[in-house]
Structure formats: C-alpha cells, structure tokens
Amino acid sequence: MPLAPDILARLIAIVGESRLKTDADSLAHWGCDWTRIYPAAPAAIVFPATIDEVQAIVRLANEAALALVPSGGRTGLSAAAVAPAGELVVSFDQMNRIIEFIAQDRLVRLQPGVVTAQLQEFAAEHGLYYPVDFASAGSSQLGGNIGTNAGGIKVIKYGLTRNWVLGLKVVTGKGDVLDLNKGMMKNATGFDLRQLFIGAEGTLGFVVEALIKLERAPRDLRVMVLGAPNFEAVMQVLSAFQSRLDLTAFEFFSELALQMVTQRQGLPRPFPAATPFYVLLEFEAASENVVNEAMSLFEGCVDQGWVVDGVMSQSQAQAKALWRLREDISETISHHTPYKNDLSVLIQRVPAFIAEIDQIVARQYPDFRVVWFGHIGDGNLHLNILKPEGMPKEEFFARCTTVNTQIFETVARYDGSVSAEHGVGLTKKPYLGYSRSPEELAYMKAVKRVFDPNNVMNPGKVFDL
Numbered sequence: 001m002p003l004a005p006d007i008l009a010r011l012i013a014i015v016g017e018s019r020l021k022t023d024a025d026s027l028a029h030w031g032c033d034w035t036r037i038y039p040a041a042p043a044a045i046v047f048p049a050t051i052d053e054v055q056a057i058v059r060l061a062n063e064a065a066l067a068l069v070p071s072g073g074r075t076g077l078s079a080a081a082v083a084p085a086g087e088l089v090v091s092f093d094q095m096n097r098i099i100e101f102i103a104q105d106r107l108v109r110l111q112p113g114v115v116t117a118q119l120q121e122f123a124a125e126h127g128l129y130y131p132v133d134f135a136s137a138g139s140s141q142l143g144g145n146i147g148t149n150a151g152g153i154k155v156i157k158y159g160l161t162r163n164w165v166l167g168l169k170v171v172t173g174k175g176d177v178l179d180l181n182k183g184m185m186k187n188a189t190g191f192d193l194r195q196l197f198i199g200a201e202g203t204l205g206f207v208v209e210a211l212i213k214l215e216r217a218p219r220d221l222r223v224m225v226l227g228a229p230n231f232e233a234v235m236q237v238l239s240a241f242q243s244r245l246d247l248t249a250f251e252f253f254s255e256l257a258l259q260m261v262t263q264r265q266g267l268p269r270p271f272p273a274a275t276p277f278y279v280l281l282e283f284e285a286a287s288e289n290v291v292n293e294a295m296s297l298f299e300g301c302v303d304q305g306w307v308v309d310g311v312m313s314q315s316q317a318q319a320k321a322l323w324r325l326r327e328d329i330s331e332t333i334s335h336h337t338p339y340k341n342d343l344s345v346l347i348q349r350v351p352a353f354i355a356e357i358d359q360i361v362a363r364q365y366p367d368f369r370v371v372w373f374g375h376i377g378d379g380n381l382h383l384n385i386l387k388p389e390g391m392p393k394e395e396f397f398a399r400c401t402t403v404n405t406q407i408f409e410t411v412a413r414y415d416g417s418v419s420a421e422h423g424v425g426l427t428k429k430p431y432l433g434y435s436r437s438p439e440e441l442a443y444m445k446a447v448k449r450v451f452d453p454n455n456v457m458n459p460g461k462v463f464d465l
Contacts (some may be wrong), residue, residue, distance in 0.1 A: 002084040003043045007064055011046055011088075012184065014056045014132070019047040019094065030091050031069075031083040033076040034136075036337065037212040037397055038426055042069065042083035042120035049094040051169065051208045058092060058206070059175040062458040068456050070202035072144030073115065075136035077340055078425030080148065080201040080461050086413060087459075090206065092143050098122055106214045107166060107183050112143025112207045119212065131158035133325045143207045149199035153327070156377035157248040158215070162419075167211030170197050173204060173452025183211040190317060195449065201423050202458040204451040217435040220285040226301070226310035227275030231255040232351050233306040234277050238377060240306070241281055241297055245290070249282040250377030251326045255372045257333075261325055264332045270322060273309040277372075280326045282319075329373050337387040338371070339400040343411055344380045344420030353414050354381060357407060359416040361385070364403045383407075408434040424462045432463060 002022070003011075011020050021030070022044045048054045061068050067087040074081050084238050090370050096113035106128060108119065116130075123130040132145065134152030138188040144150075146168070150161045158164075167183040180194035181187055197204055228234045234252050242246060254277055263372055270278070294312065300308040313319035345353045354372075355455030361370050361383070371384040387396040408418050412434040419428045419435070432441065445465055449453075455465055 001043060003066075003088070007060070007066070007098075008044070010060055011044070011057070013384070014053055014060070015046055015048055017206045019049070021045040021047075022174045030071050030074070030089050033074045033079060033081040034334075034395070035077055035079040035082065035425075035427060038082045038084045042082055042088060042089045042245065043086045045071070045089045045091055047091050047094045047449070051171065054090070054095075054171045054175060054206055054208050055175055057088075058171050058173065058456070060173060061088065062173075062454050065454070066456060067459050068202075068206075069458055070143070070147065070206055072112065072141035072147070073136065073139045075140045076144065076148060076423060076425065077342070078148075078201075078419065078427045080423050080425030080458070081144070082426060084426075085460075092141060092206075092320045092361050095143075095208065096141075101126065102183070105183060107211045108214060109183075110142060110210055110212065112141060112146070114142045116140045116142060116145060119254070123214045124217065126214070127217060128396060129217040130164070130212065130214055132161050132164060135330050142210060142212070146198055146207050146210060147201050148423040150381065151375065151378070153249050153251060153375060155375055155380070156250050163410055164213050165194065165198055165210055166213050168197055168207055169209035169354055170205040170207055173454065173457040177203075177208075179212075192204040196451075199423070201287075201461055203424060203448055203462055205457060209297075218284050221248065221282055221319060222280050222285045222291065222294065223280065223313040223322045224298065224310055225270040225322050225325065226279045226281070226282050226298065227271065227273055227308040228279060228306060229308055231277055231354055233348075234279055234376060235351050236304065237279050237281075237301050238347075239281075241294075244293055244297060245283045247281055247283050247377065249375075251280040251374070252376040253280075253326055253329060253373035254371060256369060257329050257373050258325060260371070261328045261332050264329050264335070265324065267321065267324055267328070270311045270325065271309045275308050278325075279376075280322065283356070326373065329371070333371055333384055333386060336369075337393060337396065338384040339387070339397060340422070341383040341385075341404075341407060342380070342420050342422040343383065343407075343416060343418065344378070345411070345414045345416035347377075347379045349414050349416075350376065350379055350381070351409070356410050357381075357383065360403065360406050360410065364406070365399075375421075383442075404431060411435070426461060428462075429462060429464075 031042040071091040092113040095111040100109040
C-alpha cells in the first residue's frame with residue numbers, strides 16, 4: 001500500500017526529495033535481504049544522513065503508525081531486513097562515514113552504514129585489526145552486523161560482534177537518542193543497555209553510531225587444510241590442535257561442498273585424496289617452532305587415522321587460496337537456492353548431534369543434495385539443503401519446512417540454538433520457542449514494549465506482540 005501524500009510530503013521535508021524512493025526497482029532492491037522466501041513489498045525507501053533525520057523519521061512513525069524496517073548491506077539470511085507488508089524501509093547507506101580514530105584506546109567511531117571490509121582496511125592502515133570476518137564482509141554494514149551480533153570465521157579466537165562494540169548511540173522506538181557506554185572498557189554503573197541492542201535486529205531501535213575497538217594485527221598466519229575420514233575424526237583433530245596451538249580459526253566442510261566450489265570457482269583441490277570431510281585451521285606462526293609443532297600435530301593425527309592427507313600454506317597467496325575453499329561455499333551454493341539451517345550446540349555434543357541430524361536428513365530428503373559446512377571450532381553447523389533443478393521454489397521450501405520440527409526438536413534436546421549467527425527475523429520466528437523458554441520470551445516482549453511501545457521498529461520480526 002503506498003504512503004499517503006501528506007506522509008510522503010513530511011518525509012521529503014525530513015530528508016529531501018532525492019533521498020526518498022518509491023519506484024518499483026528501488027522497492028525491490030532495498031526491500032529484501034539474501035533470503036528469497038518472502039517477497040519484498042515496502043511502501044517507500046528513505047535514506048537519512050544524520051541522527052536528527054533518523055530521530056525525526058522515528059517520531060513520524062510513532063505519530064502516523066508507520067512500520068519501519070532497517071536496511072544495511074542486506075546480506076542477512078533470516079529475512080530480518082525484508083519489508084513484506086508495506087513498511088517504510090530506513091536505509092543507512094548515506095550514514096557511511098568513519099568519524100574518528102582514537103589511537104590511544106584503539107577505538108573507531110563510525111556510522112552504521114560503514115561496510116565491514118572498509119573498517120578492516122581502515123584498521124590495517126593503522127597497523128591494527130578488526131577480526132569479525134565472513135564471506136559477506138565486502139557488502140555487509142556494521143549496523144547490520146551489530147543488529148544480528150554477527151559471528152563468522154574467527155569466533156574461536158576473537159568472539160562475536162558484541163565483543164568489539166564498546167559504545168553505541170541509538171534512536172529508540174520512542175524516538176529518544178541514547179548514548180550507551182561511551183567506549184569504556186570498565187563501567188560498572190548498572191544495566192548495560194548497549195548489549196540489549198546488539199542482536200536485537202532493529203526491534204528496539206536503530207543504531208546510528210558505534211564505537212568499535214580494534215586489536216593488534218595477527219602475524220604470519222598459516223592455513224592448513226586436512227582431509228578427515230569421518231566427523232568424529234574432525235572433532236579429534238580440533239582437540240589435538242587446540243591443546244597445543246592458539247588457533248585463530250577452525251572450519252569444516254564436506255566433500256560435496258569442496259566439489260561444488262572447485263568446479264564453479266575453478267580452484268584446485270588442496271590434495272588428490274577425496275575424503276568425506278575437510279578441516280581448515282589457521283594459526284599464527286610466530287616462530288619456526290610453531291610451524292614444527294603444527295607439522296608434528298599433523299603427523300600425529302595421520303598416525304591416529306584422524307587425517308588422510310593435508311597441506312599447509314607457504315605464502316600469503318597460498319593461504320588466501322586455501323581460504324577460498326571454505327569462504328566461497330555460500331556464494332557457490334546460492335545458485336542452487338539452498339534452504340539454510342544455522343545451528344549450534346556445545347562442542348562436546350557436536351558429534352552425537354550431527355549424527356542425529358544426518359539421520360533425519362537422510363530419511364526425509366533422500367532425493368536432495370545436502371551441503372554441510374560451518375565454524376565447528378565454536379559449535380556452529382550450517383546445514384544447507386539444495387533445491388533440485390526443475391522443482392518449483394514454493395514446493396521445495398514447503399518440503400523443507402515440514403522437517404524443521406524434527407530438526408529443531410533435536411536442537412532443543414541438546415540445549416542448542418536454532419540460529420547460531422544468522423538471527424531470527426522471519427524465517428526462524430516460528431521456531432524461537434525451541435531455544436527460548438516461555439518465560440524468556442515474555443521478558444523479551446516486555447523489553448520491546450519499554451523501548452518501542454507503539455511497535456514501529458521492525459514489527460513482526462523475532463516474535464509477534
């Protein structure tokens with residue numbers, strides 16, 4: 001439904017005519033994220049450039065009962081940034097500046113539209129490092145990363161986005177501006193409201209500024225790719241290497257994932273032998289002794305039968321090439337319309353958990369190809385079911401949805417999460433009760449009502465009021 005002329009006029013008065021879009025192409029482009037389950041149907045797209053403009057938009061939304069949907073890089077996989085029902089999309093593309101570098105505190109003050117890779121490059125220019133990294137770093141924005149508490153490939157060493165946010169300025173659902181924590185490492189003055197907004201998917205308010213801490217840059221990173229005969233062996237390799245090396249990453253992927261990436265991207269296989277699973281691990285080789293230790297661990301894993309073959313990078317170029325075997329999986333399988341499950345359990349429970357999920361998948365999807373990969377070093381598994389060629393998308397998604405209950409009941413029995421790092425949005429909303437108790441959900445809804453009493457901030461995402 002289009003916005004009323006008087007509302008359009010008031011939005012133009014706030015941001016100017018050039019930063020309000022209502023044409024069909026713009027609505028389709030800015031009204032969706034990487035999920036393709038829900039069609040985009042926003043009423044308009046607005047592009048604020050200042051905090052005052054964001055505040056004015058939110059106050060207008062409260063007055064006129066407008067539903068607002070935040071839009072960053074739109075790389076999300078849970079439909080949290082989809083506008084399916086005539087919402088006003090608030091894009092942060094124009095709020096994309098790095099405002100200040102505070103060298104003594106290793107802090108960067110920035111706007112939410114800064115692209116993740118832009119911050120990584122800025123840190124490198126100052127001899128520092130921003131470690132939150134994932135395949136979509138070249139297009140995802142920091143506001144979206146904060147809204148979903150993004151994880152990625154370095155969590156085993158550096159943790160999630162929330163570990164790196166030392167301050168937030170937000171516009172709440174009421175239209176108030178809050179300046180939270182202000183960059184301090186230590187601040188014992190009551191509730192840390194900053195943490196409520198990290199991972200809230202824009203349901204409490206919009207992030208309009210952030211203080212992000214940086215780290216020293218890692219030195220002499222080495223990458224190993226190892227072939228494992230079964231999943232139990234993958235976990236044994238993790239235990240062996242973690243006991244003697246400080247790993248910066250530990251990823252896994254299946255033979256089918258490797259086949260698809262090497263064929264589509266034109267990459268060579270890491271070694272001739274084909275194995276059911278592969279491990280990619282990374283560590284800092286601060287000395288030759290560390291490299292020797294890694295080789296000793298590799299040989300020990302081979303002797304134990306946990307590893308069939310392996311390779312270690314000898315240069316930065318080789319390390320990047322090996323990383324592509326893992327990082328290019330999502331882009332490769334996107335051409336097959338995957339149905340994604342993003343699951344996590346405690347690491348000690350992973351082998352038994354994945355065995356049960358494998359049985360469900362084999363029983364329910366005998367005619368579907370299934371691609372496994374994930375951040376196994378932090379207990380995060382990505383289960384990707386690929387749409388058969390020629391099957392209508394609607395039929396495919398319907399078949400996948402019918403099995404979700406069995407998968408998520410298994411997640412619940414293992415005290416796991418139905419969404420490890422992709423958020424809840426619309427796609428996981430029906431299943432949130434498998435990871436959150438009724439009491440928790442009641443408290444979450446109560447918090448929402450405090451910050452957004454008129455339910456204008458990304459309504460219908462995460463849960464329904």
